[in-house]
Amino acid sequence: MEEEQVVDIERKLVGRVPYYYGLKEGTTTLEADSGFGKVGAKMDPKTGALMYEKFEDWITKEKTIRQEVEISNIRFSKDSGAMIEFLESEKVHLGVDSSVRDHSASGIISVHNRSNKDRIWDVDVTFHEEMGIAKLDTGHIGAKEIEPGKSVSKTYGMFLHEPSLALEEVITTHPDLPESRVVIGGRQSHVVVQLGIKNLAPIEYEQVLFIKEVPVEMKNIIFPTENPEDVKIEDGKLIWKIPSMAHGEMRFIRYEGDLEASMSTPIPAGDIHLTARGDEIITNIVVDSFEAMCRNMYFIEADETEEPGEWICRFVVENTSDFEVDVIKVEVQDAVNSRVYLDLEDHHVAVAPGDRWESDSWLVSGSERPSFIKNLVLNVVPGLLKRTNFELIKEGGEYFPAALSFKKSFDKSKVEAKRDTDITAQLIIENTGGADIEHIFIRDSLPKYFLPPSQSMLRVEKGGIEMKENVGVHVESEDAGPTSEQMFFIRIDDLSRFGGPLKTGERMVIKYMTTVHRPEPEERIAAPAEVDARSRLPGPVISGQDTAGAPIVETMQVLRRFSVGKSIEQGSMEGEYHIELLYRNRGNNPISDLVLRDIIPENFIGTKYSVAPLEEPTPEGVTILEWSFEKIQPGQSIVISYSLKGEGEYHARDAQIFYNSQ
Numbered sequence: 265m266e267e268e269q270v271v272d273i274e275r276k277l278v279g280r281v282p283y284y285y286g287l288k289e290g291t292t293t294l295e296a297d298s299g300f301g302k303v304g305a306k307m308d309p310k311t312g313a314l315m316y317e318k319f320e321d322w323i324t325k326e327k328t329i330r331q332e333v334e335i336s337n338i339r340f341s342k343d344s345g346a347m348i349e350f351l352e353s354e355k356v357h358l359g360v361d362s363s364v365r366d367h368s369a370s371g372i373i374s375v376h377n378r379s380n381k382d383r384i385w386d387v388d389v390t391f392h393e394e395m396g397i398a399k400l401d402t403g404h405i406g407a408k409e410i411e412p413g414k415s416v417s418k419t420y421g422m423f424l425h426e427p428s429l430a431l432e433e434v435i436t437t438h439p440d441l442p443e444s445r446v447v448i449g450g451r452q453s454h455v456v457v458q459l460g461i462k463n464l465a466p467i468e469y470e471q472v473l474f475i476k477e478v479p480v481e482m483k484n485i486i487f488p489t490e491n492p493e494d495v496k497i498e499d500g501k502l503i504w505k506i507p508s509m510a511h512g513e514m515r516f517i518r519y520e521g522d523l524e525a526s527m528s529t530p531i532p533a534g535d536i537h538l539t540a541r542g543d544e545i546i547t548n549i550v551v552d553s554f555e556a557m558c559r560n561m562y563f564i565e566a567d568e569t570e571e572p573g574e575w576i577c578r579f580v581v582e583n584t585s586d587f588e589v590d591v592i593k594v595e596v597q598d599a600v601n602s603r604v605y606l607d608l609e610d611h612h613v614a615v616a617p618g619d620r621w622e623s624d625s626w627l628v629s630g631s632e633r634p635s636f637i638k639n640l641v642l643n644v645v646p647g648l649l650k651r652t653n654f655e656l657i658k659e660g661g662e663y664f665p666a667a668l669s670f671k672k673s674f675d676k677s678k679v680e681a682k683r684d685t686d687i688t689a690q691l692i693i694e695n696t697g698g699a700d701i702e703h704i705f706i707r708d709s710l711p712k713y714f715l716p717p718s719q720s721m722l723r724v725e726k727g728g729i730e731m732k733e734n735v736g737v738h739v740e741s742e743d744a745g746p747t748s749e750q751m752f753f754i755r756i757d758d759l760s761r762f763g764g765p766l767k768t769g770e771r772m773v774i775k776y777m778t779t780v781h782r783p784e785p786e787e788r789i790a791a792p793a794e795v796d797a798r799s800r801l802p803g804p805v806i807s808g809q810d811t812a813g814a815p816i817v818e819t820m821q822v823l824r825r826f827s828v829g830k831s832i833e834q835g836s837m838e839g840e841y842h843i844e845l846l847y848r849n850r851g852n853n854p855i856s857d858l859v860l861r862d863i864i865p866e867n868f869i870g871t872k873y874s875v876a877p878l879e880e881p882t883p884e885g886v887t888i889l890e891w892s893f894e895k896i897q898p899g900q901s902i903v904i905s906y907s908l909k910g911e912g913e914y915h916a917r918d919a920q921i922f923y924n925s926q
Contacts, residue, residue: 340648344646346378349650351652352547354368370421375387387408388554429461429509435456445661448525455523461474469654471507473538475536528697539654556646563580565578580621586617591608591621593609593641595608596636599637608623666797667809668697671811672691673689677817685779691795693795702766721778722737739751739753786820788816788818791816824853828846841908849896849899854895857894861890867910
């Protein structure tokens with residue numbers, strides 16, 4: 265299952281080498297793999313510059329270039345009051361890594377009556393799409409009539425593989441890393457931001473406007489290269505204006521600044537809002553036909569010549585509407601004898617609003633007053649308007665301040681000189697920053713007299729759970745003796761795979777036991793440690809802050825001197841004895857875990873104890889008394905008294921005291 269997840273991640277990265285931290289046994293530092301830039305666009309890790317000559321590999325599925333397609337044979341007029349309008353809209357939502365979270369595209373076809381007084385009727389429009397991008401349920405839109413200022417519309421979907429404008433943002437906070445959003449908490453970090461836009465649509469975009477929020481924590485912003493575009497920082501925003509972008513054209517900018525980060529609070533990197541418009545549409549919808557009628561006036565003018573009964577006639581169309589019309593067919597016949605005077609088929613004469621058209625004249629003779637049968641076919645000349653609106657929002661994500669603190673301590677602050685003493689070291693490591701920690705590397709000193717611990721004596725806990733599989737140790741130099749200084753390296757890898765990364769506020773506890781081997785008297789042995797870490801996200805090495813300082817172990821010459829004794833005094837009654845035990849510490853060091861024991865002979869019992877003992881009978885008939893004391897300070901004396909009663913005599917040979925102590 266893990267292998268499948270890794271493969272899936274690599275597919276998403278499209279060729280990028282997955283980021284990892286190199287840490288081999290025997291090494292003393294964490295090293296980063298510089299890798300490649302996002303989705304194949306290589307980045308120079310030193311300068312932070314994207315190698316844009318490789319940018320063609322950025323998107324593998326570009327928009328299909330518009331091929332030669334059928335062009336509508338309809339004549340359009342830009343001044344027409346009957347406008348066919350195409351408006352296509354595309355909305356894109358990108359994640360922090362520039363991956364597409366949501367992408368929608370749709371269009372709307374409208375017939376708009378722009379007149380403020382005339383209506384059009386019997387409206388019928390047919391169309392088709394040449395490239396299969398538009399999802400048209402039908403190639404027709406019509407209306408019985410459209411009142412002034414009104415319109416009829418229908419929507420359609422669009423099938424687009426990728427956004428028309430591709431946007432990529434690359435941020436790095438470290439010169440050796442291609443991408444990084446991790447900064448060191450409480451310090452100033454230099455940040456490089458690069459932005460690239462490419463037009464993948466088959467149309468030209470205009471008025472491209474890019475706006476990005478810039479965090480207030482970023483200071484000293486500069487543009488290291490001359491940008492040909494209109495770029496500026498204004499009111500906490502980066503504003504980038506691009507007048508136009510042709511198909512396949514690309515623009516990019518780079519800026520740098522210093523980021524002042526707190527210890528733990530993430531800093532918003534700033535969302536991006538990108539808009540653009542085009543005077544064409546992405547799809548290629550062809551209008552096949554347009555039919556509409558409007559108010560008009562047509563008649564025949566007849567002028568009698570000087571010769572009575574002889575008339576010069578002509579056909580007249582006066583366009584009294586707000587629409588340009590196309591005179592398609594004109595027929596004129598004599599009403600009496602059906603003689604054809606005018607027959608214009610597919611004439612297609614344009615008559616502008618308020619204008620008139622006259623046919624060629626014809627002569628009618630021998631008529632007192634000529635009469636005609638006339639027929640006219642005309643059509644409203646439409647206008648055509650195409651527009652595209654593009655909008656993109658990209659999540660800016662955050663900068664993550666990383667910080668780490670640790671405290672090292674020993675369970676003993678003093679040890680005896682010239683003796684071996686077991687001692688337990690403890691390191692408490694806490695994530696005090698805002699970035700999850702994935703790897704921890706400890707350089708712990710083994711000063712003079714400290715013997716190297718074994719891995720079996722090491723315990724690593726996170727949240728009270730012991731970790732083993734991802735823990736390794738290494739000692740340098742392993743052949744050094746106890747009189748030499750050594751280093752004890754502990755590495756803890758891949759926390760995400762073993763219970764999850766070390767999150768903000770979480771702690772890791774490391775304990776190990778070692779031995780201080782026969783140190784000289786009056787020594788002060790310092791045992792400092794250093795802790796480095798790497799965050800789960802690519803970022804710089806995090807150096808832990810030592811909050812307690814190096815622990816000190818002092819050695820002292822222990823002089824063991826003590827007095828132990830027992831007195832016996834016969835009581836006033838027969839068979840009664842008064843016993844007193846004495847232990848005095850005459851040395852210079854406390855005595856720990858002192859145990860005093862005494863024996864009650866057979867046929868005797870003990871009474872009147874000044875300190876109650878533990879009593880243990882034996883098969884031989886005697887009873888063992890035992891007193892325990894946790895610590896006896898130098899110069900301190902312990903006196904215990906009690907009485908014996910029984911039959912027989914209590915001889916001097918029975919006056920014994922046993923003890924043990926540390």
